[in-house]
Amino acid sequence: MNHQKVCDLMSDAVVRVQRGTPFKEIAHLLQEYDITAVPVVDADDRPVGVVSEADLLQKIWGGESGAPAPGAAPLPEGTKASATDAAGLMTSPAVCAREDWSVVDAARVMARQNIKRLLVVDDKERLVGVVSRSDLLRVFLRGDREIRTEIIEEALLKTLDLAPSAMQVDVTHGHVILSGRLPDHVSVPALEELCRGVDGVVAVEFRTAGASGD
Template identity: 45%
Template sequence: MKDTPRTVGDVMTQTVVAVSRSAAYKEIVKTLAQWKVSAVPVVEGEGRVVGMVSEADLLPKQQYKDRDPSRIEQLRHLDDLVKAGAGTAGELMSTPAVTLRGSATLAEAARLMARKGVKRLPVVDEDGRLAGIVSRSDLLRVYLRDDEDIAREVQDEIVDHFFRNCRPTAEVTVTEGVVTVSGRLPDAAMVPVVARLVRAVAGVVGVELRLEAPPVKPWVPEPPVVGPQF
């Protein structure tokens, strides 16, 4: 990949369909079908994101279509019952909207999706206006990066820096996204640092370090200086 994705802004979809608070139920269903998506942002004003409507928000209307909403046992599903009777995006949407900026890293986006249990996130600018949308599949695109590109970055940005005074220099190989670094470091304390930096490179699936380093010398306090007695 020529331009390595680093942030959400690099992988997000910029052409995004959205609906207003007043969008009717059937309009939302048609929008999802037409754009082949499972959720849409709800915007107001100049495109400020206020919520999301997903297929899960729409399904209660079908789920409770042949049920009596007054039945006591159904009160355990009060939220779904409310949505079953809703007719607009403003009534159906999940709010407040979970959003993030285009400058967020791919790892930050993945953690936010996992924590909130969502499949996509609206991307907003500094004023909260819709700028794009990022999905799970967008985050996975980074793993399409060629092994050669990954190896080149590891070599140029990490190995050439940490191993510049080592002879022979370290060797970098990448197979299916798994990076192997072999060589010798001047300090054993640098091994976890190298591992962390390599793991952070875009497209890296795993890291295997075959590094040698001199053992860390234990600290020995210097003997006290004994001076003349006065």
């Protein structure tokens, strides 16, 4: 099935900073644009890291001068608590996605890396956008009619070579109910798996013709 691409969901208006951007300027940018992190790019606009609110907050518990909090162990040289610019504050390397990644690819990397957003780069590794968890969840805002059409045209017709009349497809709030009798060459698990691969599907239920009341 053809999932939506990262380029369809990403935001291309990305606030970014350079390695030498001062601490306070980064803090102002996060507040001004109501964002929780900002990518750090090099002179060619290639991402080299990310500075988040959590990175900045280390300055507080470490003290403005980088000194440890009362009772805490001494901080080693080069810690984020003693950093004054993006180069010292950032988490590196940056985790990036390609524009042509599917929402499934992006979600898998976010889950594996336990991060809330991915920087999106083009084929020259330049920053072109950012995609967040909330962006990916937009696939579940697809209308039931659109989901039903894709299941019929892509799963039944193109993939399984079934006539639309062979299967009744009902979709309510992303819940797909399939009713009918399948030919011998098509298994219920295979059909359900195809339907679950459609963006916006929340659940899939198969009913035989008898169970659906026909």
